[in-house]
Amino acid sequence: MGSDLSAMKAVMLRDIKTSLRQPQDLLNPLLFFILVVMLFPLGVSPEVEFLQPAGGGILWVAALLSVLLSLDHLFRHDFDDGTLEQLMLQPQPLFLLVLAKSIAHWLLTGLPLVVLTPLLAVMVHLEGNSIGVLCLTLLIGTPVLSLIGAIGAALTLGLRSAGVLLSLMIIPLYIPVLIFGTGTVMAAAEGAAVAGQLALMGAFLALALTLAPFAAAAALRISLSNG
Amino acid sequence: MSEPLLQAVNLHCERDHRTLFRDLSFSILPATLTRVEGPNGSGKTTLLRVLAGLNDNADGQVLWHGEDRGASRESFLRNTLYIGHRPGIKAMLTPLENLQALTAGRGGCPDSALRQALAGTGLSGFEDIPCRRLSAGQQRRVALARLLVADEPLWILDEIFTAIDAQGVEALERLLVQRVAEGGSIILTTHHDLRVPGMERIRLGDSDHEEVSHGL
Amino acid sequence: MWQIFHKLGSPKWFYGIASRLMPWLLWVGVALFIAGVIWGLAFAPPERLQGNSYRIIYIHVPAAFLAQSVYVMMAVAAVVTLVWRMKLADVFVKSVAPIGALLTFLALFTGAVWGKPTWGTWWVWDARLTSMLILMLLYAGAIALGRAIQDEKSSARAVAVLVLVGVVNIPIIQYSVEWWNTLHQPSTFKLTEKPKMASEMWVPLLMAILGLYMLFGWLACLRMQTEVLVREGRTRWVKELIQQGGTR
Numbered sequence: 119m120g121s122d123l124s125a126m127k128a129v130m131l132r133d134i135k136t137s138l139r140q141p142q143d144l145l146n147p148l149l150f151f152i153l154v155v156m157l158f159p160l161g162v163s164p165e166v167e168f169l170q171p172a173g174g175g176i177l178w179v180a181a182l183l184s185v186l187l188s189l190d191h192l193f194r195h196d197f198d199d200g201t202l203e204q205l206m207l208q209p210q211p212l213f214l215l216v217l218a219k220s221i222a223h224w225l226l227t228g229l230p231l232v233v234l235t236p237l238l239a240v241m242v243h244l245e246g247n248s249i250g251v252l253c254l255t256l257l258i259g260t261p262v263l264s265l266i267g268a269i270g271a272a273l274t275l276g277l278r279s280a281g282v283l284l285s286l287m288i289i290p291l292y293i294p295v296l297i298f299g300t301g302t303v304m305a306a307a308e309g310a311a312v313a314g315q316l317a318l319m320g321a322f323l324a325l326a327l328t329l330a331p332f333a334a335a336a337a338l339r340i341s342l343s344n345g
Numbered sequence: 346m347s348e349p350l351l352q353a354v355n356l357h358c359e360r361d362h363r364t365l366f367r368d369l370s371f372s373i374l375p376a377t378l379t380r381v382e383g384p385n386g387s388g389k390t391t392l393l394r395v396l397a398g399l400n401d402n403a404d405g406q407v408l409w410h411g412e413d414r415g416a417s418r419e420s421f422l423r424n425t426l427y428i429g430h431r432p433g434i435k436a437m438l439t440p441l442e443n444l445q446a447l448t449a450g451r452g453g454c455p456d457s458a459l460r461q462a463l464a465g466t467g468l469s470g471f472e473d474i475p476c477r478r479l480s481a482g483q484q485r486r487v488a489l490a491r492l493l494v495a496d497e498p499l500w501i502l503d504e505i506f507t508a509i510d511a512q513g514v515e516a517l518e519r520l521l522v523q524r525v526a527e528g529g530s531i532i533l534t535t536h537h538d539l540r541v542p543g544m545e546r547i548r549l550g551d552s553d554h555e556e557v558s559h560g561l
Numbered sequence: 562m563w564q565i566f567h568k569l570g571s572p573k574w575f576y577g578i579a580s581r582l583m584p585w586l587l588w589v590g591v592a593l594f595i596a597g598v599i600w601g602l603a604f605a606p607p608e609r610l611q612g613n614s615y616r617i618i619y620i621h622v623p624a625a626f627l628a629q630s631v632y633v634m635m636a637v638a639a640v641v642t643l644v645w646r647m648k649l650a651d652v653f654v655k656s657v658a659p660i661g662a663l664l665t666f667l668a669l670f671t672g673a674v675w676g677k678p679t680w681g682t683w684w685v686w687d688a689r690l691t692s693m694l695i696l697m698l699l700y701a702g703a704i705a706l707g708r709a710i711q712d713e714k715s716s717a718r719a720v721a722v723l724v725l726v727g728v729v730n731i732p733i734i735q736y737s738v739e740w741w742n743t744l745h746q747p748s749t750f751k752l753t754e755k756p757k758m759a760s761e762m763w764v765p766l767l768m769a770i771l772g773l774y775m776l777f778g779w780l781a782c783l784r785m786q787t788e789v790l791v792r793e794g795r796t797r798w799v800k801e802l803i804q805q806g807g808t809r
Contacts, residue, residue, distance in 0.1 A: 121452070128449030136437040139475070200431025203399055208450035209422040215450075269726055273719050277709045287702035287723060290695050291730050294737035301744050322733075329729065336643075337722050343402045344715040360712065362795070402714045 125210045126218035133222035136195075143191060147184040147227050148234055154180035155238050166243045173242035174252050174303030180238075181231050181256055182263060182292055186285055188227045189267040192219065193338070197275050206342060213331040216338065220268045220331065221261075228260030244307075251306035255299040258319045262295050265330035272337035276344060295322055348411065349374050350499055350530050351396065356405035358391055365391055366549055369405070373499065378525050379532040379545040387550025389534040390430065390503055396532065397427040397501045423451070426497040428505055432488030436477035440468055440487040443476060447491060454494050462493035467513070482508045492520060500524070502533040570647040572789045573798045579782040586779035594623075594772025600765035608762070614678040619766060621671035623773040624664045625693060629731075631661035631777070632696065635703070636728035639721035649785075651717035652792070654724065655707055656784035660777060662700035668693050688742035692735050699727045713792070 137144055158176045162168060169176075196202040205215050232253055239249040270288040274280035302315040349372035356369040365388030373379055381389045394400040396407060398414065398421065407414045409421040434443050440463055441456065448454040463472050466486040476484055485508045492500070506514055514537060521531055522541055533539075601619030608615040635657060641650035672690045673683045684690070703723055710716035793799045 124453075125450040128446055132435070132438070132442075132446045135442065136435055139437040195435075198431070199435060200429055200433040201435060203427070203429055203431065204433035204447055205450075206399060207397060207422055207425070207427055209419050210450055269722070273706060273723060274709070279709070283702075283705055283709055286698070286705055290698045290702065290734070291726065293695060294730070294733045297737040297741045301741060304744070333722055333726050337719065339401065340715050340718045340722065343400045343718075344710070344712050402712070 122210045122214055125208060126214055129205070129215050129218040130222040130225075132201075133219060134226065137222075137226050144226055144230070147188040148230055150187055151180050151184040151231055151234060152238065154183055155242065159242070169242040170244065171304070171307070173239060173244040174248060174307070175300040176242055177235060177238060177252060178256070178259075178296055178299045178303075181228075181235070181260060182289075182296060184231060185227055185260060185263040185267060186288065186292075188223070189264075189271045189284060189288070190281055192223050192268055192271040193275050194271075197341075202338070203342065206338065212335040212338065216268060216272075216334045217327070217331040220264050220334070223268070224261045224264040228256075228264055231260060232256045244303075248303055248307045251312055252303045254316065255302050255319060258316065258323055259295045259299045262319075262323050262326045263292060265326040265334075266291050268334040269330055269337055272334045272341060275338070275341035295319070298322070347375050349408075350410065351532075352408040352411070353396065354406040354408065356392070356395060356403055356407075358388065358395060358400075358403035360388075360391070369547075369549075371547055373530050373532055375498070375530055376525055376528045377530050377543070377545055378521060378541050379530075379547060380539060381532065381534045381547045381549060383549030389549055392547075392549065393427075393501050393503050393532065393534060394429070397425065397429075398422070399427070399429075424497050425499045425501060426491065426495045427501040427503075428488055428491065429503045430507075432485065434476055434484050434487050437475060439473045439475055440479070440490070441472045443487055444490060444494075448494065451497075458494050459490075462490040463487070465493045466490045466516075482510060482513070485509055486513065489517065492524075498529055500529065500531045500533075502531065504534055504536070506535050506537040570645070570649050572649060572652070572793050573796075575649055576786055576789055576802075579786055583779055583782050586775045586782065590772050590775030590779055592772070593768050594776060597765045597768030597770075597772055601762075601769060605762050605765055606759060611679060614675065617671050617675045619769050621668055621675060622766060623770040624671065625668035625689070626770055627773055627777055628661055628664035628668055628693070628696060631657055631664065632699070632724070632728060632731065635661070635724050639724040639728075642717050642721040643725075646714075648717070648792070649789075651713075651721070652785050652788045653781070654703075654717070654720055656788050657777075657781050658700055658704045658707070660780055660784070662697055662704065664777075665693050665697035665700060669697065686742070688735075688739045691742070692738050695734055695738070696731070699731075703727070 155176055158172070159169060162172075193202060196205065206212060208215060235253050235256055236249050239252055244252065267284075267288055270284045270291075273287065274284045277283065298315055298319050302312045302319070305315065306312050351373040352371070354370050357367045358365045359367075369392075371379075381392055383389050391400060391403075395403045398407075398418070409417050414421050433447060435446070438446065441459055444454070444459045444462070445456070448459070460469075460472055463469065466489055468483065468486055468490065471479060471483065476487060479487070485505075489505060489509075506517065509517065518539065518541070521533075525531060525541070598619050602616050605616070607613050635654050638650040638653045641647050642654065669690060672687075672693065676685050676687075676690075677683055703720055706723055707716050707720045710719055790799055790802075
């Protein structure tokens with residue numbers, strides 16, 4: 119058990135170290151996040167009457183797309199340089215190592231998005247309470263996006279035009295998180311209690327934490343069998 | 346006669362409706378070096394990946410110490426070292442960090458030993474330079490430095506002589522011979538003309554376009 | 562028991578049994594479906610609130626019903642693929658996925674046609690219709706993944722994993738969509754609300770559902786036979802079959 123934990127830590131550290139040395143890869147999803155949010159006032163309407171009620175949804179959709187964009191990196195580099203093969207041949211259960219990689223992915227993409235959110239939330243005229251709830255939903259929701267996304271990234275590993283395929287497969291699975299994420303922000307804006315919805319999102323997270331790494335590990339075995 | 350380390354029983358693998366190998370059975374005994382031979386595309390790499398447990402699309406059985414490998418997977422993985430075409434070296438990390446990461450899941454290894462291994466492959470002075478600044482041959486050497494600290498009884502090595510200079514090849518050959526003398530087992534592929542006394546051979550690529558019968 | 566299971570997995574055995582089964586599935590299915598639909602469209606009494614427009618349920622409901630159960634069948638086959646590596650299970654998945662996608666499309670289309678007189682608009686983000694749309698995308702994802710992976714075995718197992726992940730998610734998606742729906746339009750008329758139906762209404766519906774099931778079985782067998790022939794093209798039994806020049 120102790121060796122499993124130290125192996126997971128080593129995997130996370132390696133991912134974090136390599137990413138920090140390529141800051142552009144870290145920055146891209148954040149810039150994309152800002153860009154997508156910016157499209158709404160430009161493309162639809164800059165009026166407060168539109169932005170304020172829609173703001174939570176806009177930020178959620180933008181965050182979802184940013185995570186989706188970053189998923190391709192999750193295993194691709196490791197696949198290309200052979201790190202993934204070595205990971206699979208470690209004596210620890212593969213799903214734990216996949217979990218470690220998913221957590222690292224969230225720390226490097228989801229968490230920065232959450233940190234950036236208050237700034238963008240002000241720009242779409244969200245109010246204080248809503249901003250807090252929005253950050254909270256993203257804090258619970260973005261790890262789910264990373265965990266489920268890992269399955270898709272593992273399945274499309276080594277395929278041409280993996281990006282579009284990944285979106286096609288994964289976005290339908292993201293819908294529940296998106297619905298509850300934005301729904302909770304809306305409820306908060308209307309002054310309703312949101313503890314129940316947040317608890318439910320927590321349940322999604324628990325479910326994703328327990329099931330997604332197994333599916334992603336199985337998917338990795340399949341993709342590598344092909345190589 | 347000692348008990349075989351690894352046994353392949355009736356391995357059968359086909360790819361894109363082409364049979365790479367079928368009814369392939371052999372044993373890897375302790376303290377032996379086995380070379381997998383065959384022309385390009387005959388399935389050498391695939392066979393090694395099947396043996397390493399990376400490719401599970403093949404039919405047949407792989408036994409580890411006489412037991413089905415699925416049942417003894419952890420013990421198998423703990424006692425096997427695989428180095429493939431893509432050796433798992435991260436360009437953004439230094440040679441030392443790479444070795445640390447690669448050995449971390451296998452009980453770890455003190456930095457002093459890793460530095461010594463890097464020196465042993467001619468990389469002293471390069472330990473803390475990101476691998477992307479090293480040449481292709483040097484990057485291969487980082488991966489091969491693992492062999493100097495590896496205590497796994499079975500090594501599976503795919504084309505490890507690629508991009509290594511003449512001197513390096515000679516040193517590597519010596520290392521392999523010494524390893525076998527110490528009781529380790531090695532199965533490898535190489536296009537290099539390897540001279541090791543008592544080398545076993547597995548020949549692939551003799552089965553041409555036979556009819557594939559799917560009976561299940 | 563084990564032997565029967567293995568025999569079931571043999572493409573040759575399947576080919577033979579399917580050939581014998583298919584005429585029955587086709588003709589009984591056509592008879593049931595047409596009888597059910599004609600009865601429903603022409604003879605069943607009009608509905609109290611919606612008048613005659615409700616009659617589209619004789620196509621909409623069977624299509625929607627079958628679209629969902631096809632996905633569940635695919636999930637069962639996916640388990641067989643992953644656990645027993647039976648090739649025929651994958652043949653099933655690959656053959657029925659496009660049928661499932663087509664059925665969801667049919668359900669969506671008839672739902673839209675139904676929506677026009679009911680809500681006065683072709684499309685309403687109703688919970689049932691939205692779930693169907695998502696289901697169609699799930700089908701599309703599975704089909705696309707299966708086509709993208711060249712290697713037959715890898716493709717089979719990858720699609721199986723995706724279908725299983727999908728089937729775990731479907732109830733969660735449907736629950737979320739229901740919740741979302743109440744959030745946005747609390748009191749519109751919903752397709753999911755089933756008013757009490759007279760037996761003159763539901764008997765033909767049942768017939769149409771059963772008929773469509775059998776037609777699905779026929780089409781699935783046909784597509785699976787084709788797929789089996791393509792995959793087993795170089796085996797002896799397929800060559801003999803072709804030399805005989807017949808289908809049975």
